[in-house]
Amino acid sequence: MSAPNPTTADPGTVIFYDLKCATPNTCWSPHCWKARLALQYKHVPFRTVWVSYPDIKPLLGHTQPEAKTVTLPVIQHGQTWVFDSWEIVRYLEAHFPTPSLLPNPQSAHFFKLYNDTVLVESVWNLFAPRVANILDERGKVFFVRTREEDLGMKLEDVGRGETVDQIRRPLGVVARNLAQFGPYLAGEEVTYPDLVLLSTLLWFQRANPVDTETILDMFPSSNVSRAPIVREWFDRVKGLGVVQEEPAE
């Protein structure tokens, strides 16, 4: 690991610590996506340091001294370190206010909690175990060991008997609201909730592309010539250029 020295890095450039996987320079973690998409949407200059699971604590433990588990994303901006995707978007909003992602922080925070707990939780057992297949070798060993310790069972057994249809009710809330108030999750403009849901779906797509197609098509449009509601929104938000290729290092 070679983290840039914060005292010599260009103070205008954010250093973004993202989770490594088997495909170089490729984001997959939903929480890292949330921070990455916010950086990209706000055109913040940043460079990425890719970190494998077992290297997170040695490299970044100092940023989360109270935490039992050290987590990404983390950003470093000059002398300032920020971790947790919600804290990062608040930091970015304060320091790079245009374009705004948090015109209504309260409802954005509510949506994030809703996404991270209720919506993701509904199909967590189907998607999370598949993460092992996309990780780098050291990350995979670490991920499987720690998750199986937490769960008390084999990862391949976690999702048995569960179906992607369990997301229908929580995602239906989003789809019905989009149908009435779109084109974005908070109405006329892109806001943080759009990036939160996009992050979840990009993660789903990487871990389990077949079930993700089912999800994207779950809610047909009332206009038969248009794509299903969630798919149309997904293509619209991706089309804004918030999902960008990472330049090779």
Added chain:
Amino acid sequence: MSAPNPTTADPGTVIFYDLKCATPNTCWSPHCWKARLALQYKHVPFRTVWVSYPDIKPLLGHTQPEAKTVTLPVIQHGQTWVFDSWEIVRYLEAHFPTPSLLPNPQSAHFFKLYNDTVLVESVWNLFAPRVANILDERGKVFFVRTREEDLGMKLEDVGRGETVDQIRRPLGVVARNLAQFGPYLAGEEVTYPDLVLLSTLLWFQRANPVDTETILDMFPSSNVSRAPIVREWFDRVKGLGVVQEEPAE
């Protein structure tokens, strides 16, 4: 049944059709509460017509000609009839704009969908069957017959094996957001989401007071001298006088 004649009623007074129960002049239905609380919060002059379940369709079927099932609440304002709690609050907001309940209609609508599907659904089987016990005699017979036809089982069997703890995750989203952004669900001011959740909890309290006490105390405040988060919010919103005694007819 004696519905007021709309052509002779004071055109400034809203006629509010609410669901009858065994206790005279007492609201219990969560959907009717939503409309009633909005009327009360906005100080709209209104009077109530209490309707037993089997009388809804004969009396008000004409207001919902496309519907398979005729539902309350319904309001009548001069020559205008409006049904569905969401449509009613939108109508009230347009005609009685102060104080506003929908400064952000999109997030209010999202919260209502979330409340009505995800949050209520989590404990629906525990609370809904108990409604039979609070209804008037004719309403009870109608309610039990139609619900058991829909469910294909006895009402007393519906909630077996389920627990009030199932609301912990969806209510936790609300509690954590309140802790960070309170004192009301959308921040500094009462808005429609507060009335929506209050309606749900008033219904719960009527149908199942013991489990409702458990719900109100589920999320302790980080400040030990303060009431649990949801209870503190509940008492605060009730204390605004939005829940009012109905004058005897």
